[in-house]
Amino acid sequence: MKCKVCKAKAVAALPSHNAAFCKEHFNSFFMKQIAQGIKRRNLLERDDKVLVALSGGKDSLGLMYALAELGYNVTGLHIDLGIFESSIKARSVVEDFCKSKGYPLRVVELEKEGVPIPLIKKHIRRPICAICGKFKRHYFNKVAIEEGNTALATGHNLDDEIARLFANTLRWDQGYLSDQGPVLPAENGFAKKVKPLFRVTEYESAIFSFLADIPYHHLPCPYSSGASFTGHKMLWRDMELRSPGTKRAFYKGFLDRGRPAFAALEKEEKDYEINPCTECGYPTSAGVCSICRLKRQMQESMEQEAAKGAE
């Protein structure tokens, strides 16, 4: 197989773009996708101070590298979840990566915050992945705002966005369908959120990080089910195989024609207000934010356990 641009030996074929590329031209293709996506959907300004959420996986590390290469002012943020060996490994991958590239890095340790994920899992009887996501988003927002960052970037790629959009569509979730997208403007005390990888697939993102010699962490979380193809992603994989380019078209069509319709509806019907949490000051529509409520539940569960132990 030959590179579409220079006819040298190709290292990757992309059916959705009807193209194959050598290492050099894959890199230019990928960087162009990121730069054009940022520009066309107004994700970032040149002077934005961007906090990049780094898990240690291919998407987040590749994103940090791509944004730095494009000249953005980036700082990494890693949340150490405290999940034993898995978190130690992920953190060291992130720390080594930032050190070798000279990128500034901020680490939040959930252990030090009193909420390591294994402790939450023990005391809160709800699906741990959802709760873990809540805590990560909380600290992303908190650090972004408190430390003067103007944007928070995450490594969600086209496949992630499609899976989420599809789930929101199956439920016709008006609230989520009114604002899902690659950019969520700063409002109500939340920093602007951007997903600069929204135009590239998981496969393209993996190739990019591999070719850039980024030593990413590719082991799944010990608390996840371990299935590599999950529900909606599997459906979309098959759809894309039958008709390459469907994912991109579905997402683009949603941003151009679907979302504005839901946003208009939502504006008419919105019946809640965002105010600072009465306990921690974090923006919430619920009086006391969900993080403070979860912390309280944990505290109660731990006190009950201690009381039982004392009997």
Next chain:
Amino acid sequence: MVIVKIEPEGQTVEYTKLNTVLQLLNKQGLHHTDALVIRNGELLTQDEQIRQGDEIEIRKVVSVG
């Protein structure tokens, strides 16, 4: 003999004979955009020949979630 390591599962599979990357992917039930196929630190496209004695890594790209 061709030795194939499959990540993230960490499994190793041996094949007595394999002709191409496409054949390997088919045997694993994978499409070429499901995984990186790596030999000696280089990415392979699906039309590449596989030789006796090759050590190959299949790194699946679909993350959980």
